Each structure stands twice: as C-alpha cells, then as structure tokens.
Amino acid sequence: MEFTKGHGTGNDFVILPDPDGTLDLTPGLVAALCDRRRGLGGDGVLRVVRAAKHPEGVALAGEAEWFMDYWNSDGSFAEMCGNGARVFVRYLLDRSLAAPSGGTLPIATRAGLVRARVEGADVAVEMRRPRLYDTATATLGGLTLPGTAVDVGNPHLVCPLPAALELTGLDLTRAPEVDASAFPSGVNVEFTTPGEPVTGTDGHVLMRVYERGSAETLSCGTGACAVAAVALRDAGLDTGTVSVDVPGGRLTVTVTADSCWLSGPAVLVATGTLTPTALSH
Numbered sequence: 001m002e003f004t005k006g007h008g009t010g011n012d013f014v015i016l017p018d019p020d021g022t023l024d025l026t027p028g029l030v031a032a033l034c035d036r037r038r039g040l041g042g043d044g045v046l047r048v049v050r051a052a053k054h055p056e057g058v059a060l061a062g063e064a065e066w067f068m069d070y071w072n073s074d075g076s077f078a079e080m081c082g083n084g085a086r087v088f089v090r091y092l093l094d095r096s097l098a099a100p101s102g103g104t105l106p107i108a109t110r111a112g113l114v115r116a117r118v119e120g121a122d123v124a125v126e127m128r129r130p131r132l133y134d135t136a137t138a139t140l141g142g143l144t145l146p147g148t149a150v151d152v153g154n155p156h157l158v159c160p161l162p163a164a165l166e167l168t169g170l171d172l173t174r175a176p177e178v179d180a181s182a183f184p185s186g187v188n189v190e191f192t193t194p195g196e197p198v199t200g201t202d203g204h205v206l207m208r209v210y211e212r213g214s215a216e217t218l219s220c221g222t223g224a225c226a227v228a229a230v231a232l233r234d235a236g237l238d239t240g241t242v243s244v245d246v247p248g249g250r251l252t253v254t255v256t257a258d259s260c261w262l263s264g265p266a267v268l269v270a271t272g273t274l275t276p277t278a279l280s281h
C-alpha cells in the first residue's frame, strides 16, 4: 500500500491514494495507521478517491474530480478538515492528478464543494462562512469557560481565556468536558487569547485546540476559521482577515460575506510503501 505523509502547520496526515475506491479502509486500520509508535503516525487519514467512486462524493462528481475522504486518528469520520483539504490539494498538484482552472481547483468533501488556490508555499481553501449559533461551556481541570458554538461544516466551541490565564498553562492531555446535549456528535474545542496587532490584518489570536477524534493537535484549520469569526464578531466586524497562531505555526483566515478562506503552508514530507499486515489492528 502506497502512502504519503504531509502536514499543514503541524496538523499531520497519512495520505492514501485510492483513485477507484477499492481500499477496505476501516476505523481499525485508520487508528493503526495513525498510531505514533506502531504505525505511521498522524492526526488523521486523507483517502484520495475519485468523487465518482465514493458514495459520499458521487453527488459532486460533476463539479470536482476528487473527494477528500477524511478520517480522525481514532477512526471516526469528520465532515470537514481545513488543513487536510490544504494538504490534499498539495498532494493532487504534486502528483499531477489535477490542475487549477482559472486559478482555483475544486475538491469534494463531506461538507460540500471546497475551492482551493495555490499561493506559493501556501495553499488556501475556501469553505463555508462560519455560523455562530449558540453559547456553551467547556470545563478543563475545574475551570469552566464560556464559549461560542460555531459550525464550520464541523462543530466547534471557541472559548476565550480570562486575561489572567495563559494558553501554555492549559492541560490538554485530557478532553475538555462539554455539554453532550449541546453537541450530540461531539465537538472540537478551541481556547484562545488575543495576540499583538499584525500588519494587514483585523485581528491576531493565539489558539490551542482539543480535536474531536484526534485529541490535542498542533493546528486545526476549521478551528482557526471558527476562532477568527468569533474574534471578528467580538471586534464588531462582520468580515475581515485574522492571523491565527497555533502551536504549529500561523494560519490566515479571511471571512467574507458568504465564505471563509483559510491559508497557510501545506507540505508533503515522505512517500513510501506500507505493510498493512504489520499494523496491529
């Protein structure tokens, strides 16, 4: 089985080419691949499959040739992965499996069609405009923080820290507790503090994230979009550009009237051959 390893600001993925959708990808195999000691290691798996050959992609096959079949490292599915989409596009271009037309490349995802644009070392993807729809709390080590629930195709809860607390002080080795009735399918939880002003942007936020299905990661693209939308709302703005610093680097988010662009580096680091029978699943 051929694989490629890639990442976007440290959010890392095992990429599996499966153009005709013949691979028997199971939750157990995904978890074994993502195991950092016994497998290849990753926050998730990106299966590269023709939209026409995947039951969840076929409806978009007329608009996009490729479907991003994203799985979290615990073997669960997610509707969307912003960094994954950026790395997926880097892979398609690197392997000459697709080429932008009119500057953009469409890909199909469980959250619908996503358009991508290459900007040198960066890949930008256009996703739906984040929808701020509720309030909820997250509890971490006895500390309960209010937050904003945000839909970016997948669910997020954005919790700004009180001024006295530092992001680096949070213990994210365990999942924050959230109200399960507010998030019946689980939620990704972002913790934020304000950053220093960055030239050319309307905001600068620092964030850490505990991802549904993958625990703490170095970056979360959809999480950055959720965080940017909350920062803009808190600044009294409806649209704008926000720099979001994650432990793995910097993402730039531009929220427009009807969509959201996520931009940052997307890197492929290795390609090889895997022996699936050697994986403990």
Ligand SMILES: N[C@@H](CCC[C@H](N)C(=O)O)C(=O)O
Binding pocket: 011, 072, 077, 078, 079, 080, 081, 082, 083, 084, 154, 155, 188, 211, 212, 213, 214, 217, 219, 220, 221, 222, 223
């Ligand atoms: N890291 C991703 C988000 C991956 C999915 C998430 N864990 C979920 O279950 O919704 C990103 O870059 O957006």
